[in-house]
Amino acid sequence: VEGRKEYIAEFTLGVQTVTGDDSGEVVKTMPVPAFSKQELEVVLAQFTGKQMQLPPMYSAIKINGKKLYQLARQGVEVERTARPIEVYKLELLHYTANSFTVRVACSKGTYIRVLGEDLATALGTCGTMSFLLRTQVGAYTIDKACTLQEIAENPEACAAEPLTAVAELPKLKVNARQAARITNGVRTTVAQTADGRYVLLGPGDEFLGIVRCEQERLQAEKILEHYPMPEE
Numbered sequence: 001v002e003g004r005k006e007y008i009a010e011f012t013l014g015v016q017t018v019t020g021d022d023s024g025e026v027v028k029t030m031p032v033p034a035f036s037k038q039e040l041e042v043v044l045a046q047f048t049g050k051q052m053q054l055p056p057m058y059s060a061i062k063i064n065g066k067k068l069y070q071l072a073r074q075g076v077e078v079e080r081t082a083r084p085i086e087v088y089k090l091e092l093l094h095y096t097a098n099s100f101t102v103r104v105a106c107s108k109g110t111y112i113r114v115l116g117e118d119l120a121t122a123l124g125t126c127g128t129m130s131f132l133l134r135t136q137v138g139a140y141t142i143d144k145a146c147t148l149q150e151i152a153e154n155p156e157a158c159a160a161e162p163l164t165a166v167a168e169l170p171k172l173k174v175n176a177r178q179a180a181r182i183t184n185g186v187r188t189t190v191a192q193t194a195d196g197r198y199v200l201l202g203p204g205d206e207f208l209g210i211v212r213c214e215q216e217r218l219q220a221e222k223i224l225e226h227y228p229m230p231e232e
Helices: 037-046 066-071 114-121 146-154 164-166 174-183
Strands: 005-013 016-018 027-029 049-053 083-095 097-107 125-139 170-171 197-199 207-214 217-223
Touching: 005 114, 037 083, 037 114, 083 146, 097 114, 097 125, 114 125, 146 164, 164 207, 174 207, 174 217, 197 217
Parallel strands: 016 125, 170 197
Antiparallel strands: 005 097, 005 125, 016 027, 049 083, 083 097, 197 207, 207 217
């Protein structure tokens, strides 16, 4: 969830839908002004970097206990607050007179549909997302993905190493006694450990779980394996 995400996305210009993609009802059409590749790349550069983005109504964000898309389906629109996001890369792959395809690398919480609508507005028209392929999330890339058929035939062969799920967290190796205490729910002091979240490794580099450190004291956050208390 925390990791960097990458997509290939196509946006069709001159039409806008209620959902922001081509599955929704068309709510607006506009003429598409002529633009060159250079002009399009200038607009893409404007949307690269840190920015604020308003979440769409058709999203799973909850307000007062209800998901926005549930309210949207009832015809209710509520006020949303813009959220900080970051677009690390916005690379033009292909374009026509009324569409363009980009490779997007972005932070969590980025709505590609909204990015497409904003890009279209900057080009002087409206737009909607007509294709989306997620090619990376964190340490997982599409070239290492398996089909549903491959998973059904041999699920174990398709499983990734557990540590890939937490590849972006720093690792913290502890001794046997510390490992036993932490994995059994006891807050444990580990001197000179900075505040933050860590992958907890046992004395033999066993992946034991995820811990949080505050003022050199470690608290279990998610334990995968309980380490046995060593004999005195």
